[in-house]
Amino acid sequence: MKTIQLNQGNLQHLPESFALPTYDRSKVKAGIVHIGIGGFHRSHEAFYTDELLASTGSTEWGICGVGLREADRKIGDILKQQDYLYTLIVKHPDGKVENRVIGSIVDFMLGCDDAVAVTDKMASAETKIVSLTITEGGYNFNPATNEFDFSNPDVQHDLANPQNPKMVFGFLTEALRKRRAAGLPAFTIQSCDNIQHNGNMTRKMLLAFAEKQDPELAAWIEQEVRFPNAMVDRITPVTTPADIANLQASGVDDAWPVICEPFSQWVIEDTFSNGRPAWENVGAQFVPDVTPYETMKIRLLNAGHSVLGLLGSIHGHQTIDGCVADPLFATYLRRFMDVEATPVLAPVEGINLEDYKSSLIERFGNPNVKDNLARICLESSSKLPKFLIPTITENMAKGGSIQFAALVIAAWCYYSDKGVNKEGVALDIVDDMKAELHAAAAGSQDDKLSFLKLTAVFGDLAQNAVFTDVYIAMLDALYANPNIAEQMQ
Numbered sequence: 001m002k003t004i005q006l007n008q009g010n011l012q013h014l015p016e017s018f019a020l021p022t023y024d025r026s027k028v029k030a031g032i033v034h035i036g037i038g039g040f041h042r043s044h045e046a047f048y049t050d051e052l053l054a055s056t057g058s059t060e061w062g063i064c065g066v067g068l069r070e071a072d073r074k075i076g077d078i079l080k081q082q083d084y085l086y087t088l089i090v091k092h093p094d095g096k097v098e099n100r101v102i103g104s105i106v107d108f109m110l111g112c113d114d115a116v117a118v119t120d121k122m123a124s125a126e127t128k129i130v131s132l133t134i135t136e137g138g139y140n141f142n143p144a145t146n147e148f149d150f151s152n153p154d155v156q157h158d159l160a161n162p163q164n165p166k167m168v169f170g171f172l173t174e175a176l177r178k179r180r181a182a183g184l185p186a187f188t189i190q191s192c193d194n195i196q197h198n199g200n201m202t203r204k205m206l207l208a209f210a211e212k213q214d215p216e217l218a219a220w221i222e223q224e225v226r227f228p229n230a231m232v233d234r235i236t237p238v239t240t241p242a243d244i245a246n247l248q249a250s251g252v253d254d255a256w257p258v259i260c261e262p263f264s265q266w267v268i269e270d271t272f273s274n275g276r277p278a279w280e281n282v283g284a285q286f287v288p289d290v291t292p293y294e295t296m297k298i299r300l301l302n303a304g305h306s307v308l309g310l311l312g313s314i315h316g317h318q319t320i321d322g323c324v325a326d327p328l329f330a331t332y333l334r335r336f337m338d339v340e341a342t343p344v345l346a347p348v349e350g351i352n353l354e355d356y357k358s359s360l361i362e363r364f365g366n367p368n369v370k371d372n373l374a375r376i377c378l379e380s381s382s383k384l385p386k387f388l389i390p391t392i393t394e395n396m397a398k399g400g401s402i403q404f405a406a407l408v409i410a411a412w413c414y415y416s417d418k419g420v421n422k423e424g425v426a427l428d429i430v431d432d433m434k435a436e437l438h439a440a441a442a443g444s445q446d447d448k449l450s451f452l453k454l455t456a457v458f459g460d461l462a463q464n465a466v467f468t469d470v471y472i473a474m475l476d477a478l479y480a481n482p483n484i485a486e487q488m489q
C-alpha cells in the first residue's frame with residue numbers, strides 16, 4: 001500500500017479520518033520552550049496547546065521543543081523531518097481510534113549541539129514559559145535528604161562553565177541571567193512532571209544551584225520567577241513498532257506517534273511570571289492550591305498502578321488491562337483503594353472519590369491501551385516512597401489497615417531478589433537502584449528486614465513492629481509459595 005509521509009506539505013493528502021491542525025502554523029510563535037519532548041509531553045501539554053491554538057486563534061503560544069542530551073537527537077531528527085508534526089493516537093475502550101495530528105510544536109533544538117543557541121532562545125522576548133518534563137531523576141535531588149545533589153559531575157561542570165551547561169538547572173540559570181541583563185521579564189518555569197509540588201521542587205533545586213553560581217542572580221530569580229505547581233494526568237504507554245505499523249496500514253508514515261487514553265487532566269496553580277495561555281478554555285483547571293488533587297492522584301492512580309505492576313509481574317500478567325481483566329486483581333486493587341488509600345486522603349473539592357476510583361478502574365481496564373507492566377515498575381525506587389509508603393505510615397499512625405500495601409512491598413522484595421515471575425520467566429527490571437535493591441532483597445534470607453533497611457526508600461519502616469510483623473509473615477509465605485494469587489485471596 002502506498003503511504004504518505006507526515007509533514008506540513010502532505011497534510012491535505014492524509015486520510016479523511018485524521019484530525020488536522022486547523023490553524024496557520026506558519027504564524028505560530030514559540031511562547032513556550034519545553035525541555036523533554038517524550039511521549040507524555042506530546043500527549044498532554046502539546047495536546048492542550050494544540051486545542052488552544054485551534055480554538056482561540058491565539059498565535060503566541062506555540063512550543064519549541066528542547067532536548068538536552070545526545071539521546072534526544074533521534075526524536076529531534078524525526079520531528080524535524082516531519083515539520084514537528086506527529087500523530088496522537090487516542091485509543092478508546094470500545095476499540096475506536098482517533099488519529100489526531102498535533103501542530104503545536106513548531107521547532108526543536110538540541111542543547112548538547114549548541115547550548116548557547118538554546119539559552120538565547122529561552123532568553124528571547126518571545127519566550128514566556130519554560131516548561132519541563134525531565135522525570136524525577138532530572139531534578140537532581142538526593143532522595144535521602146531531598147537536597148540538591150552537588151556531587152553530580154554535570155553540576156560541577158555547569159558551575160564551572162555557565163555558558164555551556166549540560167543539565168537543566170545550568171540552562172535555566174544561564175537563560176535567566178541573559179534575560180536579566182537584557183532587562184526582560186523572567187519567564188515562568190512550569191514543571192509537568194508527576195511529582196508532588198513539582199513547582200516547589202523545581203524552585204528549590206534551581207535556587208540551590210543558582211545560589212552557588214551567582215548569589216545575586218539567585219536573589220533575582222527568587223523574586224521574579226514563578227513556579228506553578230500542577231497535577232498532570234494522562235496514561236501514555238510506550239509507543240510500539242506495532243503502533244507505527246498500524247498507522248502505515250492506514251496510509252500514514254509517522255516515525256514516532258504517541259499513544260494515549262481518551263482521559264486527560266491538568267490542574268494548575270495560577271501563578272505565572274509573564275502571562276499564560278488560556279488553557280482553562282480547553283479543559284485545564286486553575287486552582288489556588290493543587291495539593292489535594294495531586295495527593296489523590298498519586299495515592300490512587302499511581303499507587304494503584306504500582307500495586308498491579310508488582311503483583312502482576314510476579315503473577316505473569318503483561319499489561320495493566322490484563323491485570324484488571326483478572327477479577328482477583330481488580331478486586332484487590334479496589335480493596336486497596338477503599339480500605340487503605342481512601343481513609344487517609346483529604347476530601348477534594350468537586351470530586352467524588354467513589355466515582356474517581358471507579359473511573360480509574362475503567363481507565364486501567366481500557367483493553368486498547370496496552371500499558372506494559374515493565375513501564376509501570378520502571379524506577380519503582382523513586383515511585384513507591386511517594387506513591388505507597390505514605391499510605392502505610394499514615395494508616396499505622398491511626399491503627400488502619402496495612403495488609404494490602406504490605407503484600408506489595410513483600411512482592412517487590414521477591415521481584416528484586418529473584419528477577420523472575422512465578423514461572424521463572426525473567427522480568428525486565430529497570431531501576432537506578434537495581435543493584436542495591438537486589439542485594440538488600442537477596443539478604444532477606446538471612447535478615448528478614450534487610451530489604452526494608454534501605455532507608456532511602458523505606459524511611460524507618462523497618463523499625464515499626466506493627467508493619468514488620470505483617471510484612472515478615474507475607475514474605476515467608478511468598479518465598480515458600482511464589483504463587484502470588486494465593487496470597488492475594
Ligand code: CS2
Nearest residue numbers: 194232233234235302305376
Ligand atoms: C505511572 C504513570 O509511571 C507510572 O508508574 O503510574 O506514568 C501514570 O501512567 C501517569 O502518571 C498517568 O498520568
